[in-house]
Amino acid sequence: AQKVTQAQTEISVVEKEDVTLDCVYETRDTTYYLFWYKQPPSGELVFLIRRNSFDEQNEISGRYSWNFQKSTSSFNFTITASQVVDSAVYFCALSGGNAGGTSYGKLTFGQGTILTVHP
Amino acid sequence: DTAVSQTPKYLVTQMGNDKSIKCEQNLGHDTMYWYKQDSKKFLKIMFSYNNKELIINETVPNRFSPKSPDKAHLNLHINSLELGDSAVYFCASSLRTSGATDTQYFGPGTRLTVL
Numbered sequence: 001a002q003k004v005t006q007a008q009t010e011i012s013v014v015e016k017e018d019v020t021l022d023c024v025y026e027t028r029d030t031t032y033y034l035f036w037y038k039q040p041p042s043g044e045l046v047f048l049i050r051r052n053s054f055d056e057q058n059e060i061s062g063r064y065s066w067n068f069q070k071s072t073s074s075f076n077f078t079i080t081a082s083q084v085v086d087s088a089v090y091f092c093a094l095s096g097g098n099a100g101g102t103s104y105g106k107l108t109f110g111q112g113t114i115l116t117v118h119p
Numbered sequence: 120d121t122a123v124s125q126t127p128k129y130l131v132t133q134m135g136n137d138k139s140i141k142c143e144q145n146l147g148h149d150t151m152y153w154y155k156q157d158s159k160k161f162l163k164i165m166f167s168y169n170n171k172e173l174i175i176n177e178t179v180p181n182r183f184s185p186k187s188p189d190k191a192h193l194n195l196h197i198n199s200l201e202l203g204d205s206a207v208y209f210c211a212s213s214l215r216t217s218g219a220t221d222t223q224y225f226g227p228g229t230r231l232t233v234l
């Protein structure tokens with residue numbers, strides 16, 4: 001079975017601070033996919049990024065960056081110069097990639113981290 | 120031009136009733152899913168369908184029955200509603216048959232409240 005742990009339940013920062021959201025995963029699949037989703041107060045789930053297990057390159061998109069470290073089974077998400085609009089619940093998720101495996105095609109979500117950015 | 124849509128957005132009903140939630144996607148995707156988000160925000164997959172065929176069926180009570188009339192629609196019917204069914208239900212879709220490799224895009228959610 002696969003598991004995703006987001007140890008930080010809630011984080012509170014002041015605008016313009018940098019913030020890192022931690023994500024640690026467990027899987028027996030040799031191929032897998034990692035995701036981050038954002039759930040703003042309006043409630044929808046917004047896709048942010050997908051990362052393949054065989055691609056450990058870090059990625060930057062504007063103020064967002066992701067650090068994938070296979071050696072520590074972590075896929076952390078950093079927001080630089082946070083803004084009030086970044087306030088949301090952020091979910092890390094994992095999907096198994098071994099065809100026929102029990103985790104194939106299923107997104108397993110972490111518990112979510114509530115980020116509050118104060119003005 | 121909504122990608123994944125769900126109706127209704129809010130659903131309030133009495134215990135014991137039967138209700139349905141509809142989901143439609145206009146992305147041309149092959150695979151659709153239902154997820155349940157409980158009061159603690161925990162998200163868990165319930166079902167997935169690929170081109171009208173059920174491929175994932177998690178441990179969900181028999182009172183929940185998904186129905187896919189075509190690959191663009193996946194509805195969720197719930198019989199004999201219980202208090203514990205109160206949650207937000209999300210529909211999602213992904214591009215290809217091999218759903219593991221593709222990003223899942225979510226609908227806006229349906230908040231179900233059972234009184």
